[in-house]
Amino acid sequence: MPLIAITQGDPAGIGPEIVAKAFRDAPHEMRGCFAVGDVATLRRAAACIGRPGVPVACIDGPQDAHGVPPRCLPVLQLPGLAGPAPWGVVSAQAGRDAAACVVWAARAALRGEIAALVTAPLHKEALAAAGVDFPGHTELLQAEAAHHAGVPVARMPVRMMLANDELRTVLVSIHVSLREAIAAVTPDNVLQTLRITHAALSRSLGRVPRIGVAGLNPHAGEGGLFGREELDAIAPAIAVARAEGIDAHGPHAPDTVFMRARSAPGRAGEFDVVLAMYHDQGLIPVKYLGVDKGVNVTLGLPLVRTSPDHGTAFDIAGQGVADASSLVEAVRMARRLAA
Template sequence: MSDHRPRLGITMGDPSGIGCEISVKAYEEARDVADIIVVGDADVMRKAMQICDVDFAVNAIDAVSEARFEASVLDVLDVDNVDSTNHDWGDLRKEYGKASLEYVEHAIDFASDGDIDGIVTAPINKQSTQMAGSDHAGHTGLLAERTGVMTYSMMLIEENLRVTHVSTHVPLREACDLVTTENVLDTIYVTQDGLRDLGFEDPTIAVAGLNPHASDGGLLGDEDLEEIVPAVERAQKEGIDVEGPKSPDTVYVQAARGNYDCVVSMYHDEGHIPIKLLGFGKEGEVSGVNMTVGLPIVRTSVDHGTAFDIAGEGIASPRSMIDAIEVAVMAVRNR
C-alpha cells in the first residue's frame, strides 16, 4: 500500500438531510488523512457549519484546481442549486432530489477525469430523487450507468464483517430469480477485487445460501444446488478461495469472528440485517460503510439515510462518514 495522500470528493447528499452536518463534523476529524472537497451547495454548507458550531470557513470554488486544502478551510465545489432563502431541514422536495443527483454526477465526472481520487457520498433520499425523475433506487445504479459498468455490487463493512450482494433494491420475489450461476459468479469476482482494494492479497470468501440451511441437501429448495454450487465450483477452479453455499443463519457469525473476509449475500436483507445489527447497536452512533465494488473509480458511502427527523439539529453522528473516508483512503492507496 502506498502512502499517497488521496484527494476525495464528498457529495453533500440531500440538502434537507443530515449529509451536510456529518460532512462538516467528519472533516474536522478526517482532514489530516486526505485532501477533501465537498461537492454541494456552499450556502447550505455554511448553514450546516453554524449548526455544528465549527471554527473553519467555506471556500466556495468553481473548479477542483481552485481548492486550497487548508486545515482551517473547507473547500466546497459550489454547484449552487439550492435556493438558500427557501431552504428548510427535513423537507421532502423534488428540487432537493434533483440537487443531490447533480452532486453525484459532478463527482463521478471529477473522479473519471482524475481530478479527484475517489468519492465519498452522503445520503440521498430515494423518494426525493424519484420525484426528480431518477430511475435508480439509490447511488449504486447511477454510478454504474455513468461509468459504463455492468457488473458491480454493494459491499457493506462493519468491524470484521463484510458482505456483498447479488441483488439489493428489488422485491424479494425478483431477488430469488436473480440468483443465477452467472450473477453469483460475477459477484464473487467483484468481491475479490473489492477485498484487494482493502488490502487483502489472498481473500477468503463465503457464499451464503438462498434458502434456509442452504436448502438442506435439497429438502428446502433446489436453487442452492442448481445455481450457487456451480458458481462456487467455477470460482474455485479459477483459484479463488471461496466456499459455499453456507447456511445463512450461521455464516455471518463465522465471518464476524474472522473465518472469512467477506460473505456474498443473495439479497438485500440477508446481508444488511447482520451488518446493521453490529453498526446500529452502538448507543448514540451509527457506523458501517458502503463501498461499491466493480467500479473503475473508488466510491464509499455512509451506511444510513438522510434522517430528516433530526436534520438541522446538529446532533447527527459523523461516525459512518469518518469510517467511509478512511475506507476510501485505504482503497485509493491499494489501487
C-alpha cells in the same frame, strides 16, 4: 494527498451537517477532501452543529482544497443548485440537487481529476420525485461509468459491499423487491458476484480473499427440503469459481455464516467476506454491529466510491445531533482504496 470529493447528499437530510462535523472533528482524516454542493446549504449545516464553528470556504476547483486550513470546510459550488431545502421534507428539487452532485463527482473521478468520491446520503423518494431514472447511488454511478467507457450498462456490472472492522458482506442483488431478489439468485449472477468480489478484495488485501457464500433458504436449503436454489444455482456457481482459482466456500446456512466470518481482536474470522444473496440478508448483520463504523463500497467501478451505511435521517435533520463517524470511516476507506 489524494483529492477526495464528498457530495453533500440530500440537502433536507443529515448529509450536509455530517460533512460539516467531519471537517470540524476529524481534520487529519479530511485533508485533501472537499465538499461538492451548495455553499449556502453547507453554511446552514455548519451553523446547526453548534460550537466550535466551522468556516466554509468557496473554492474554484478541486486543487484549491489543499490550500484550505484544517477545520475549514472547502465547498465547490455547482451551478444551478436550488440551495437550502426545508429540513426533513421530501422534494423533487432536493433530489435533483443531490443527484447533480453525484454526477459531477463521478465524472470528475472518471476523468482522473479526483482520486475518489464519498457520497453523503440521498433520499430515494426524492430522487424518484425528481425524475431520476435510478433508485440509488450504485445504479447512478454504474450508468455514469458505463457511459464514460462507451459500453452498455450490462457490461459494467457492479456490486455493493458493506464493511466495518469486524465483517464484510457483498450482495448479489441490491435495491429490488424480495421476489425479484429471489429470482436474481441464478448461477450467472452468483458467479459474477464472486468474480467481482475476488478481483476487488484481491487488490485491497494484497492476497486471495476467503469468500464464504450464504445460502438463500433456511439451513441453506437442507439438501433441497427447503428450496433448491442452493443445489441449482449457488453450488454450481461456487464450483465454477473454485475452478477459476477463487477461494469460495459454501453455500452455508445464512443464520451462522456471518458469525463465522466476524473478526474479533486477536482473532481473524473464518472468511474475509460473506457473499449474501439479497440486500437485507447482508446488511442487517453489518449494521447491527454498529452503523457508526459501517462503510458502503461500490465494487466493479473504474473509480473509488464509498459512503456511510446510513440514510438521510429526516427525523433528526437540522438538529445538529447526527453522528459523522460513518462518514469519516468512509473517507478513510476511500483513501486506502485510492492509494
